Amino acid sequence: MMKTMIAAALACGALYASLPASPALAQQSNLTVAVNDLPRTLDPGETPGNVDVRVYYNIFDTLIRRDFAHPAADGGAKLVPGLAESWAWTSPTTFDVKLRDGVTCHDGTPFDADDVMTTFSSERLWGADSYYPEGRVYFGMLKDVQKLDGRTVRFVTAAPDLALEHRLSSYISFVICDSAWNASRKEGVGHKVWMAEAARALRAKPIGTGPYRFVDYTRNDRLRLQAFDKYFEGKPAAEMVTFRSVPEVSARVAGLIAGDFDIIVDLPPDQWKNIAKYPDLKLMPAALENTHVVTFNMNDPVLADKKLRHAMSLAIDRKALVDSLWDGKTYTPNGHQLESFGPLYIKDRPGYTFDLEKAKQLVKESSYKGQEIVYRLVPSVYLYGPEAAQSMQEMWRAIGVNVRLDFVDSSKDQQKPGQQLTPWSNTFRIPDPTGSLLVLWGPESDMQKGQKLYKANPEFNELARELYTSNDQAERRRIFARALDLFEDDMPMTMLYNPAPAYATKKIINWMPYSHYYMDLRPTNFSFAK
CATH class of the missing domain: 3.90.76.10 (Dipeptide-binding Protein; Domain 1)
Incomplete structure (x- = not known):
């Protein structure tokens, strides 16, 4: 009942300062993590999504x-x-x-x-x-x-x-x-x-070698893991870890303040000051190697027109999105790459740009005749996803493109017949184009072979294969640059920004978030303060 009252107060704009300071805790042995969504499954071969890997990273190990x-x-x-x-x-x-x-x-x-x-x-x-x-x-x-x-x-x-x-x-x-x-x-x-x-x-019942073993999973409610005492890096700090499904940001914050949760995820910048008011809580921003994107279904009769896709990309004012949604605390990568690529990073690429006048001209040159285009999204999956969609809807309206937002319940609903525009996040799974651009968009990717939303330029697919096999980094950098040129010209998607959410925790939690969605609770990265 108390949680309901708090959430209602927050929805009405009440200040978090009206809540009492979270209670001091004795030494604890269990951990509760409030997440925006629970894993779809715990099969690491089937679902490598953001909400999945943060849990099964603790069940399985890699070589x-x-x-x-x-x-x-x-x-x-x-x-x-x-x-x-x-x-x-x-x-x-x-x-x-x-x-x-x-x-x-x-x-x-x-x-x-x-x-x-x-x-x-x-x-x-x-x-x-x-x-x-x-x-x-x-x-x-x-x-x-x-x-x-x-x-x-x-x-x-x-x-x-x-x-x-x-x-x-x-x-x-x-x-x-x-x-x-x-x-x-x-x-x-x-x-x-x-x-x-x-x-x-x-x-x-997933069975791995990780620091925690699976206990049970109640869909849309909770998932529990228990410490695996025989873990090769030592006994994990928490006896039991419970991942609790709490889709609303306000409810996650209220639960942390009330002492119900130990860690909360996906805290947007507009909530950071509220956490700072409580001396027993701490904020942990995480710069993610992940980019929110909008995908274009190239098989759709309307979006098959490349000029229209380019126009819709050029119409997006990414700086305005970053400033309004993320308080200027993040950025848009200059193409499908990051500085962590090291010698392969191409610093002088312009990436996805904003040019309203050029966007308007391309709409005029395209075959677009004012048809309604549907942007399907699951509102709880991506932080600020609905807000970004509403902002882009206005940006597209400014160039004469009519987009309707369709909020659905699941990713399966997004992919039903008639799919046109959808949000997605592209994680740079390894600091190399073969583990980011090519895994997600290459010739063997789901976008080309499964959902088949991307009809790639044949040269792009040929260069993709060369990137896998070349053992000369200078040559790979040249190939990568050309592949990026072709990919951006094909325009199967456009980049928005790298999300910049934060975690918030009780101060007794010793833990470091990573630039991926992995939540590493191994003894080397997690403990309770004594």
Whole structure:
């Protein structure tokens, strides 16, 4: 009842100062995290979305881990051991990984090379008919994966691959446990049939090697994890972690102040001052390697006109969005790249620009005749998504384009027949174009092969393949620049900005957020103050 009263007061514009200071707490052992949305599933091969990875990052481990706290000297990413204790290229196309000893899966079985072989099998992940299609986007350049002994695995690539180590630290590379997955294997049954059963079992009870094991999941309410005391980096600090679904920002803030929550996510800048009023709370801004975008369905009869797509992109005043929504605390990348790309970053690219007069002229030159265009969005998924949509609706109206907003309940609803405009976020999953632009928009991506919203210039797809195989960084930079030119000319989407939300926590929480949506609750990154 109290939460309802607080939320109602906030909705009416009441000040958070009217709430009492959150109560002082004794040493605690459980953690409650209020999130905007719970995972769709906990299958790391199926759903690598923002709301998914922040939870299952704590259930599963990768062979190699990115050290977000200590970037490389050139601005690129630094890699450190995960389930692998060491790794090396033994030839231009063979990559050997030495596994840690003493690691245990949540079901009690010892971790070894068989778990890696199962995770990276061609039938599951990277073969022409793999169960998980997105696996081919990440690892389609693999030629073989070999077990050299119980603690050593060799990855064989069809050509040199300068980004393999980074991909082994990222999405799709979370290691599953062999015994649980292969319990569904049936002799004489096609791999996609028995793997469908294995995937259902994994979604119901995911088993990994991470610091927390799965307990239960009540859809639209909560998801609980329990500390895995045999974790190889030591016992986790929290005995139980509960992720609580709290879609409204005001309710998350009120719950933190009242002491119901320990961490809240996606706090917009207009709420930061409210947190500062409470001495036992702290604000933790996070600069995300993620960009909010608007996708154009190139198969739609209206949006098939490239001049119209370019006009709608040019009509967006991104600085106005950043200033009004994010209080000027973020930016729009200059193309599908970040400075963390290191030597591949192209500093002088203009990226997606604002030019109202050119936008108006392109509308006149296009085939557009005033038809209604529908922008479908799920209001709770992206922070400031509805507000950005309403602002862009006015910007598009200023160039004579009629856009109607359609608020729907799920991403599946967004993708129903008639899809035209939709919001999306593009995470730079590794600091390399093969793990960002090409994973999301390349020739094997869902945008080209699954949803088929992007009809790419054939040269773009050819350059994409070259980026995977070239072992000369200067040449890769040249290829990347040309690929960006073609991609921006195709205009299957336009960039808005990198979101700049903050986390807010109780001061007794010792934890560092990352530039990805991972919520790392390992002993090395999370503890309670004593």
